[in-house]
Structures are given as C-alpha cells and as structure tokens.
Amino acid sequence: MVREMWKGNEAIAEAAVRAGVEAYFGYPITPQNEVLEYLSQRMPELGRAFVQAESEPAAINMVYGAACTGARVMTSSSSPGISLMQEGLSYIAGTEVPMVLVNVMRGGPGLGNIAPSQGDYNQICKGGGHGDYHPIVLAPASIQEAVDLIPVAFEMAHKYLTICAILIDGSIGQMMEPVQLPEMQPVVRKEYNWAVSGAKGRKRHILTSIYLDVPTEEKVNLRILGRWREAQANEIRFKEYFLEDAEYIVIGFGTAGRIALSAVRAARALGIKIGLFRPISVNPFPYKRVEELCKQAKSILVVEMNTGQMLKDVQVAVRNRVPVRFYGRLGGVMPFPDEFVHEIQEMIKNPGKLEDDPVDLWYLRMMAR
Amino acid sequence: MAVSIVNPKNLVYARPKGFTDTPTHYCPGCTHGTAHRLVAEVLEEMNILDKTIGVAPVGCAVFAYNYIDTDFVEAAHGRAPAMATGIKRVLPDRVVFSYQGDGDLASIGMAETVHAAARGENITIIFINNAIYGMTGGQMAPTTLPGMKTTSSPNGRDVETQGYPIRVCEMLATLDGAGYIVRRSLHDPKNIRLAKKAIRLAFETQVHGLGFSMVELLSTCNTGWGMTPVESLKWLEEHMIPAFPLGDYKIALSVAALKI
Numbered sequence: 001m002v003r004e005m006w007k008g009n010e011a012i013a014e015a016a017v018r019a020g021v022e023a024y025f026g027y028p029i030t031p032q033n034e035v036l037e038y039l040s041q042r043m044p045e046l047g048r049a050f051v052q053a054e055s056e057p058a059a060i061n062m063v064y065g066a067a068c069t070g071a072r073v074m075t076s077s078s079s080p081g082i083s084l085m086q087e088g089l090s091y092i093a094g095t096e097v098p099m100v101l102v103n104v105m106r107g108g109p110g111l112g113n114i115a116p117s118q119g120d121y122n123q124i125c126k127g128g129g130h131g132d133y134h135p136i137v138l139a140p141a142s143i144q145e146a147v148d149l150i151p152v153a154f155e156m157a158h159k160y161l162t163i164c165a166i167l168i169d170g171s172i173g174q175m176m177e178p179v180q181l182p183e184m185q186p187v188v189r190k191e192y193n194w195a196v197s198g199a200k201g202r203k204r205h206i207l208t209s210i211y212l213d214v215p216t217e218e219k220v221n222l223r224i225l226g227r228w229r230e231a232q233a234n235e236i237r238f239k240e241y242f243l244e245d246a247e248y249i250v251i252g253f254g255t256a257g258r259i260a261l262s263a264v265r266a267a268r269a270l271g272i273k274i275g276l277f278r279p280i281s282v283n284p285f286p287y288k289r290v291e292e293l294c295k296q297a298k299s300i301l302v303v304e305m306n307t308g309q310m311l312k313d314v315q316v317a318v319r320n321r322v323p324v325r326f327y328g329r330l331g332g333v334m335p336f337p338d339e340f341v342h343e344i345q346e347m348i349k350n351p352g353k354l355e356d357d358p359v360d361l362w363y364l365r366m367m368a369r
Numbered sequence: 370m371a372v373s374i375v376n377p378k379n380l381v382y383a384r385p386k387g388f389t390d391t392p393t394h395y396c397p398g399c400t401h402g403t404a405h406r407l408v409a410e411v412l413e414e415m416n417i418l419d420k421t422i423g424v425a426p427v428g429c430a431v432f433a434y435n436y437i438d439t440d441f442v443e444a445a446h447g448r449a450p451a452m453a454t455g456i457k458r459v460l461p462d463r464v465v466f467s468y469q470g471d472g473d474l475a476s477i478g479m480a481e482t483v484h485a486a487a488r489g490e491n492i493t494i495i496f497i498n499n500a501i502y503g504m505t506g507g508q509m510a511p512t513t514l515p516g517m518k519t520t521s522s523p524n525g526r527d528v529e530t531q532g533y534p535i536r537v538c539e540m541l542a543t544l545d546g547a548g549y550i551v552r553r554s555l556h557d558p559k560n561i562r563l564a565k566k567a568i569r570l571a572f573e574t575q576v577h578g579l580g581f582s583m584v585e586l587l588s589t590c591n592t593g594w595g596m597t598p599v600e601s602l603k604w605l606e607e608h609m610i611p612a613f614p615l616g617d618y619k620i621a622l623s624v625a626a627l628k629i
Contacts, residue, residue: 051488057451057480058481061451064444073459196422210443
C-alpha cells in the first residue's frame with residue numbers, strides 16, 4: 001500500500017467512507033470544515049446519505065434518526081458545535097443506538113478561537129449531556145492513528161450500542177502527513193433486532209429514551225452501565241515509549257502526547273531515564289496501567305493543552321503513590337518540546353511532595369512568567 | 370384482541386388495523402385520538418403500515434407509538450423533522466412521518482421544520498395546533514391567540530410583550546421545497562373527513578416523491594383551555610378558525626396532478 005500526503009480532516013473523512021459509513025450529517029465549523037466539504041462530494045458519488053444541516057442540533061438529530069436504522073452513521077464538529085450537540089448525544093445514549101462522533105477541538109471557552117486545544121476532554125469523557133452515560137473516546141496523536149481508529153470506532157459503537165468519539169484537536173485536523181489509508185470495505189447493512197425499518201414480517205420496533213416507569217428506567221441505566229463496564233474491560237488502548245528503564249514518566253494524550261515524545265527523546269539525549277505513556281482510549285481511561293507504572297516511577301509529569309482535565313484521571317490511578325507534576329498550555333497555545341524538557345528537568349531537581357496540588361503549583365508558575 | 374360480537378354485515382365502525390388495542394391516555398374530549406385514528410386509517414388504506422416509520426414528538430403525543438401500530442422512534446423536543454430526515458435519507462423507500470404539536474413544531478423546533486421544508490425533505494408532518502402547551506399544563510404556545518389566557522399568560526396573551534401567534538402553513542407555503550401544505554380542523558364530522566383526505570394526500574405526496582408535506586390540524590385542548598369538550602369544539606370554530614383560516618396553502622402542480 002502506498003503512503004500519500006493527506007490533510008487530517010480529509011483523511012478521516014475518507015477513512016470513514018472506506019469503513020462503510022452510510023450517512024453523514026454535519027454543519028460548518030472551523031477547524032473541522034474539510035470533513036464536511038470532502039464528504040459533500042464523496043458521499044453522493046457513492047450513493048450514500050449526506051446532509052449539510054441547518055445547525056448542530058439538527059445534524060445530531062439527523063444522526064440520531066439514521067442511527068435508529070442500524071446504519072453506520074457519523075458526524076463531526078468542533079468544540080462550540082459539540083456543545084450544541086449535547087442534547088442529541090444524551091438521547092442517542094439513552095436510546096442505545098450507535099454513532100461515531102469526530103471532535104476537532106479548538107480553543108475555548110465560548111467562541112474562543114480556531115487554534116488547537118484539549119479543553120473539551122471533560123466534556124466528552126465525563127458526559128456533557130444530561131443523565132448517566134459514558135461515550136467511548138479515542139484520542140489519536142497522528143493522522144495515521146486517526147485513520148486506523150475510524151473503523152475501530154464504528155465497530156465499537158455497534159458492539160456496545162453507544163457513542164464512540166474520535167477526539168483530536170485542530171492541529172491534527174489541519175496538518176498534512178503521509179498516510180496509508182485502509183482498503184475500501186463494502187457497506188454492510190444488517191437487520192438488527194432493534195433497528196427501525198418498517199415492520200415487514202416482524203413485530204414492530206420502537207426506539208425511545210422515555211421510561212416513565214422509574215424501575216424500568218433504572219433497569220435501562222443498569223443495562224447502559226453494563227455495556228460500559230464491558231468496554232472498560234475490553235477496550236483499553238495506550239502506547240508506551242522508552243518505559244522499560246524509565247525512572248520518570250510523562251503522560252499526555254493526543255497532540256500533547258506527541259509533543260511530549262519529542263521532549264522525552266531530547267531528555268533521553270541528555271541522559272535522563274524518562275519514558276512516555278500516551279493513553280489512546282481516554283475513556284475508558286487506562287487506570288490500571290498507570291497504577292502499575294507508579295511502581296517504577298520516581299515522579300510523573302502530566303502534560304495537556306488544558307488546565308489539567310486528564311490529570312484528574314491520572315491522580316485517580318496514582319492515588320498519591322508518587323508525586324505528580326502538571327504542565328499545561330491553554331486557549332489554543334501549543335506547547336513546544338523545549339517547555340516540556342524544562343519541566344522534566346525541574347521535576348527531577350525537585351520531585352515535589354505527595355500532598356502538593358499539581359494545578360496549584362503550575363498556576364503559580366504560569367502567573368510568575 | 371376483543372372478540373367481535375357484531376354480525377359482519379352490520380359492522381359500520383371498527384378499530385383500524387393501524388391501531389393497537391390500547392386504552393387511551395389522552396383526556397376525555399381531546400382531539401388527539403381523532404387525529405391518530407385518521408393517520409392509522411390512511412396508512413391502512415394505502416397498505417403501507419409495514420413500511421412506515423413514525424417519529425413521535427415531545428408533548429402529549431409523546432406516546433403516539435402506543436397507538437399507531439408501526440415502527441416508531443421518539444424524538445427530542447422539536448427535533449422530529451431532523452430525526453425523520455436522518456431515517457428517510459438512509460431508507461428512502463420507506464414512509465417517514467412525524468406527529469408534532471405547536472410548541473414542538475413552531476417554537477423549539479421551528480428551525481428543523483422550516484429547513485426540512487426548504488430542503489424538500491420527502492417526509493410528512495402531522496401538525497397538531499391546539500394553541501397551548503398541553504402536556505406541561507397549559508402554558509402559552511407560539512400559536513396562542515392574542516388575549517388568550519394560559520398558565521404563563523394569566524391575564525391573556527399581551528401582544529405588546531408576548532408577541533403574536535405564528536401561522537405556520539402560511540410561512541412554509543413560501544418555500545419552494547414544500548409540496549403539500551394545508552390546514553384542516555377536527556371540530557366536526559365534515560371537517561374530520563376533509564382532514565382525512567388531506568392526510569391521505571400528504572402521504573401520497575411522499576410516496577410519489579413530491580417533496581415535503583404537512584397537514585396542520587386545528588385541535589382542542591379542553592383541559593388546558595378549561596372548557597367542556599363541547600365548549601372547546603365551539604371555541605375552536607369561533608376563535609381559532611378566524612385566526613388560522615382553513616385552506617390549501619401550497620399544492621405543488623405535481624401534487625395537484627396526482628390521481629388518487
């Protein structure tokens with residue numbers, strides 16, 4: 001297979017086409033526009049469904065309808081647009097139908113800007129919509145990894161009847177990289193025993209998220225939780241770099257994790273025994289593996305492009321076994337590897353105390369700059 | 370199923386095949402039951418019950434799927450036209466309809482309604498206009514008449530601060546994507562028959578791929594209006610019809626040419 005130069009958003013769109021996406025509904029928002037634009041040409045030429053909706057709420061509810069037919073269906077958006085979709089996402093979760101969501105994060109809060117950010121980790125992982133539900137969230141750090149995760153996302157969404165989100169930021173959406181795209185897969189329309197299609201020769205199907213009988217609603221919640229627990233047990237994904245003999249560990253996801261790899265290589269060149277742990281499934285989060293890493297780590301540096309959102313998950317796993325340091329850049333500012341190297345050196349000089357609040361200390365460092 | 374004790378030759382009225390055997394949850398006197406029955410009869414007569422997917426709204430008709438015997442999904446408030454769009458685009462040879470009230474369709478879901486019509490989305494909407502939010506207890510709706518008392522306009526809708534009712538058919542009729550837009554009423558047997566004919570034509574519009582179709586049905590909410598069922602039918606005739614004139618607002622030439 002050849003490697004070709006692709007823009008992130010377009011590669012993701014083409015990967016979805018090759019994974020057999022049957023319907024796409026979206027609304028323009030920077031920096032994800034190329035997904036919508038690419039599919040506006042590609043989907044109709046393959047006879048598949050494409051609608052540029054009048055809004056994100058409309059787009060996600062078109063997704064909701066299409067998902068109820070059992071089709072492979074996807075939408076994409078960026079931070080403010082994802083906020084607008086939260087209502088639909090909660091209904092989709094409550095109705096237990098599958099969909100893939102691509103979130104190309106940008107700086108916020110509010111209108112923010114169109115630069116890369118990781119400020120929406122909590123929103124997508126902890127559930128921005130109402131009610132108890134847990135989307136599966138995969139955070140690739142390159143275009144190739146994003147492309148490879150697209151078919152996985154569709155399979156997981158259908159397997160667990162849930163939302164599977166690909167969480168990237170504007171830099172992965174906008175940059176170009178050599179990519180090897182997968183082979184074209186045929187569209188497979190299965191007859192699911194829950195999907196609506198017209199009740200021909202079978203009992204009718206009703207898909208809803210309203211259960212006025214509260215014990216029934218409790219059962220539905222437990223059923224949703226049960227599938228989430230299965231996903232927690234089976235779908236943990238991460239990548240490790242230079243961890244074999246590492247005494248210090250950096251943890252970062254997506255673009256921050258990728259920048260951290262450059263920093264770790266530079267620190268290794270300085271003779272520092274340091275490695276990188278990069279969660280790919282940020283929900284479910286690889287708590288167990290982080291817990292294991294505490295045995296070898298003298299201290300851990302968490303890097304993010306937010307105020308320490310994944311940090312909280314790391315702290316849940318670390319449970320004060322080793323000191324944790326935090327470094328983040330905000331509002332669309334992308335950190336340079338040098339900044340992380342500096343943080344690594346400072347951490348080794350002063351690993352900190354277990355009772356320190358990493359966000360407190362980082363905030364004071366930021367304000368003293 | 371109830372066992373028939375009527376001699377078939379004397380049978381003039383029975384439950385349509387498109388109706389389940391379920392006791393109603395609607396208030397006595399409410400016209401939802403009539404509207405549901407008309408939809409069920411039309412789907413049965415067109416022999417499309419097993420290829421139809423309904424989209425229920427948020428409002429009193431949230432449980433429309435308990436009565437109308439087809440595949441069904443339940444939309445978020447106002448989003449039924451978007452959800453119907455998603456289904457129809459994936460399954461273009463099925464019949465997809467939504468059933469929505471005035472708060473759902475003309476307030477929170479106005480954008481979804483207008484844009485589904487503008488796209489000429491090949492779906493059918495049954496629009497129940499009873500000038501009030503029934504399910505939440507009788508608040509002011511986008512179709513509440515000037516001066517009409519509701520729980521959120523207790524002194525009567527004051528147009529100075531609360532604006533004017535929206536006439537949806539008139540608005541949608543301006544859109545090129547709309548194939549069939551009419552307003553009917555459910556206040557007496559003659560009008561109920563006319564309403565059924567319109568519902569039939571709306572579904573025929575969809576089956577023939579002629580674009581967006583909507584039938585607005587002026588309806589009563591005697592509980593929300595604080596009237597007896599008979600008073601409410603009279604009130605509909607005397608007050609709602611002048612504000613929302615019955616008629617055909619858009620019948621595309623291709624729809625007019627249909628021979629049913």
